[in-house]
Amino acid sequence: MTEIFITGLGTIGAYGSGAGSLRQALASSELPGLTEMDRSAGYHLAQAPRRAFLVDPALLREWVPPGEARRMSPPSRLAVAAARMALREAGLGEGLPDDHTGVAISTAFGPSSYSEGLLKQILLEGPESASPILFMESVANAPAAQIAIASKARGPSVTICQREAGALLAVGQAAGDVAAGRVPRALAGTLDEMTPLLHSLLDRFGALARNSGPDGTELARPFDRRRAGYLAAEGATMLLLESGERAASPLAKVRAWGSAFDPTAPAVGWGTGSAGLGRALRRTLDRAGISLEEIDLVVSGASGSRGGDRVEALLLREAWGDRPLPPVLAPKSVTGEYGGGFLAAAVLAAAGARFGPTIGFGQPDPELGVVPHDGSPLPPPSAVLVTSVAAGGAASWLVLEAA
């Protein structure tokens, strides 16, 4: 089968712009700056968390000039910025060599601010007030379309919406297209914007960490007994995937991808984490000819969510059984949930980046049986398993290898 390499990585989040900024944040285990959410609309409950990982809009100007940005929603600007970053890193910053580039991205919530604006117009002012500009950029695939227009990417274009599992599904989709020879390269990634409305609703559903840090501020505690929710984030990460014969100086190789579903999960929550998830992961590894012993590092999507981390842990425990787990990284305490920082962190892990102690972790949860990495030096990995479980039941995974 055609080998798939990651030759470009573009990422933007609260940690800054570019892989270097994220690499620094992951190695230091210091929280990137949390930003106060605008509470002026009154959406938030009094006890809701006040901060989230937000992107400094000034970071986008290097990649999306104001003349272009004015025609895009915030998520589209994030997506185009990350895509251009990835292409530049891959040596394609001056333009793609042909029409045959695919785009496969995911978003958990789509262009939220424009959707909110449109709903306000329609419901509060009347349908005739609906702005065609807001509507056009409120559809979930608007960012993918803007990437394609900006890059002249005329291959398959897919937007996947599967909550927290979407990013790895998008990478799998793109890898499948390249592996099948439909396109020689594809941009794959994920993006989300975090608006006050969305932030307040996530809190109302009990998803966010409230006052869980030592000073009463927000802190995500992946796999920790005291975990009480995640830190919301916005941003975008795009990877350029290329087939083996074309890849030069790759960051990592995409060796396998797969997914499964837990039908015991309710629409907005977590299920029992049926044994089917672990079996499905083993099937993916078997089909790719990868033994458990080859996996020498795990990048888990554990975020500090009480239910989500439990399912992430169950997935690993069911797959490994009685065997000891390899080191488990849980970068979402640094990157937050949504916006693609996790995906970028996973690629950096496969490329041998240094990870500090897991922020927020201090007390193991005996029910989970997973203790995330303590920051001690790790040898460069050979094969990295990346996992993401989603509210509602979906789960996805990738195996990345050192290039």
Place this chain on the structure above:
Amino acid sequence: MMDETVSRRVAVSGVGAVSGLGWGIGPLWEGLRAGRTAIRPFERFDHASHRTHLAAEAPLDEPVSLAGDPRWERLSLADRFAVFAAAEALAMAGLAGPLEELSGVWFGSSTGGMFESERFFNEFLRGRWRSAKLRDLASQQVNAPGDAVARWFGVSGPVSTVSSACSSGALAVGAALDAVRSGEVDVAVAGASDSLCQLTYAGFNALRSVDEGPCRPFRAGREGMSFGEGSAVLVLEPVERVLARGGEPLAVLSGAGSACDAHHMTAPDPSGAGAAAAVEAALRYAGMPPEEVGFVNTHGTGTPLNDAAEWKALQRVFGERAGELPLAATKALLGHLLGSSGAIEAVATVLCLRHGELHPVPSSSEADPELPVSLVLDRPLPLPGVRAAVSTSLAFGGSNAALVFSRWD
């Protein structure tokens, strides 16, 4: 670029649908064959202040057997459409009970449970916090219908939802085809679901893309689309598996292709190049030359630009045959189901192949001399000797998709 390597042949073993023509494949085919449009004044929400007032609304006063299940009450309309269509398709395929582990769900949707969520937002955005019920948001996200299907039937394999506007359903079916061909799953439940909602109704009207009367694809004086709602599901399995349990495939899903215009956020590439590339990719996947295609189920929205671009695409792919190739325009009867249109038009294509007839649309206006297509009008067209068909879906943002179906026998 490499051609697709054929591994397993993939059968359509069951289909299910909900549309403005009713709940089930029976009412769907009866209405399609008769060329009966479901586009009419509707009652889903108060449209007095909207610019247009028609839609192909799924009837909610029909008895649905699943309504006796306590889980039904917690589902949004889009979820219910999806679960019903999936149940019908699985029953037709002879697959009862919880699905095995080697099964998955690939779904598409544009709006998920937005209809119910608008109730929440109508209160919440006005600051009426207490009267805004969080439960109205439970199925808001576009992955909700696909997840509902997976949950209902106990699917523990891959589940994924595409939201690429009007090509969502077709892209989902294409992804399911890949999964079955490669052996990732033995059973794929592929489809899409969307219900009417004010967000899209007002949004497309804001673009002035909606005809005040029923849409008239490819016809002179066409002024835009009409809305529809519903769901369609296809069950996909390896042909050998269907035969082994004594079943007979309804059709073979031979190929899928997609390509992006990379041209404009809402207007199609007028040259039709992107749409043509999607069709050509699908035919390449199927290992089929264009000459073997007996008809095309077009995207055919009734918008001036989209129909013109699609005609250009047909000319690129089929050359001089384009003007003689019989075309169906299902949206003239069912309206535009947005993300679900590709799925229900795939089902319509399977039904037409199976029955050996191409469904007509009403000849409610004159032919457009700029678009000399062979649109089937008023009476079904017999399809003697036709063994293959293409269904196209051309979306906002230039995401184009095509599916190729072949007769089984």
